[in-house]
Amino acid sequence: MAKAKPYYAPGSLSAVFYDRITTADARLLGDEDIYANLVPAGENILELGAGTGRLTVGLAQRAFHVCGVDISPTMLSQAEARVAKQPPELRARVELRQGDMTSLDLKRTFDLVICPFFTLAHVPTGAAWRNTFAVAARHLAAGGLAAFHLPKLDLMRGLDPPDPRRPVMDQPLGDGRALLLFVLERSFKDGINRLEQVIEYVLSDETGRIAHRSAERLTYYMTDPVPLAATAGLVPDRPPIDLGGVGDIFVFRKTSGAQDPAP
Ligand SMILES: C[S@@+](CC[C@H](N)C(=O)[O-])C[C@H]1O[C@@H](n2cnc3c(N)ncnc32)[C@H](O)[C@@H]1O
Numbered sequence: 001m002a003k004a005k006p007y008y009a010p011g012s013l014s015a016v017f018y019d020r021i022t023t024a025d026a027r028l029l030g031d032e033d034i035y036a037n038l039v040p041a042g043e044n045i046l047e048l049g050a051g052t053g054r055l056t057v058g059l060a061q062r063a064f065h066v067c068g069v070d071i072s073p074t075m076l077s078q079a080e081a082r083v084a085k086q087p088p089e090l091r092a093r094v095e096l097r098q099g100d101m102t103s104l105d106l107k108r109t110f111d112l113v114i115c116p117f118f119t120l121a122h123v124p125t126g127a128a129w130r131n132t133f134a135v136a137a138r139h140l141a142a143g144g145l146a147a148f149h150l151p152k153l154d155l156m157r158g159l160d161p162p163d164p165r166r167p168v169m170d171q172p173l174g175d176g177r178a179l180l181l182f183v184l185e186r187s188f189k190d191g192i193n194r195l196e197q198v199i200e201y202v203l204s205d206e207t208g209r210i211a212h213r214s215a216e217r218l219t220y221y222m223t224d225p226v227p228l229a230a231t232a233g234l235v236p237d238r239p240p241i242d243l244g245g246v247g248d249i250f251v252f253r254k255t256s257g258a259q260d261p262a263p
Pocket residue numbers: 008022048049050051052053054055069070071072075099100101102116117118119122123
């Protein structure tokens with residue numbers, strides 16, 4: 001596979017252009033409504049993988065108190081900038097922290113834990129998933145809900161080989177520049193259900209010349225989350241909710257007998 005930076009790494013264009021690309025992605029439409037309808041407005045939400053604060057701020061605008069945690073300083077700094085633009089009463093409802101969702105321990109509980117937009121799929125299935133479910137359970141009282149948005153495995157497995165010369169996105173940036181995305185490489189590994197893609201971000205200037213290009217590796221892992229969530233005392237609360245035909249939101253409830261599993 002080609003040399004490429006990890007997604008959301010410092011200096012990556014996946015981080016810089018995250019909001020622009022995500023806003024253009026109709027397959028995510030409605031995720032905020034789904035999370036907002038899981039608990040009454042005003043309650044406390046822990047967001048694992050808060051990114052640039054798209055949902056953190058959106059949910060705070062709906063009167064929730066949101067603690068957003070992310071491992072990437074580059075993504076978190078954008079979330080901080082987004083929060084800084086909000087009115088003081090909203091800023092008071094948001095807390096941002098750098099942290100790893102596979103080991104986090106804030107020593108307090110929330111009414112809802114969310115892990116949106118394929119965030120759990122960024123870490124390998126097995127121990128990292130079990131630990132993340134344990135983290136979710138640790139931050140909930142018995143009866144609390146945890147929602148995980150995961151990609152559909154059949155779609156991951158069935159993706160066509162990429163055409164590295166044909167852009168999968170070509171977006172004018174409104175200032176004369178344009179952003180193009182190419183999938184340079186794509187492979188799916190059966191057994192561990194790992195989809196690896198190298199996506200090239202190409203930024204052209206006002207004259208159409210290439211000003212910057214960056215190859216970045218996006219890796220997703222997927223498996224049935226139900227048995228792994230059960231190890232943390234999280235049981236399905238309802239059937240998975242389809243989002244945009246490309247993923248499902250799995251909603252779990254913490255059972256009353258659940259113990260905090262050893263880290
Ligand atoms: C696709 S973005 C989702 C951002 C935001 N929740 C949204 O829905 O727009 C995934 C985020 O998960 C973060 N992430 C990946 N692994 C993580 C980990 N182990 N702990 C915390 N955050 C992680 C990435 O840095 C990235 O910001």
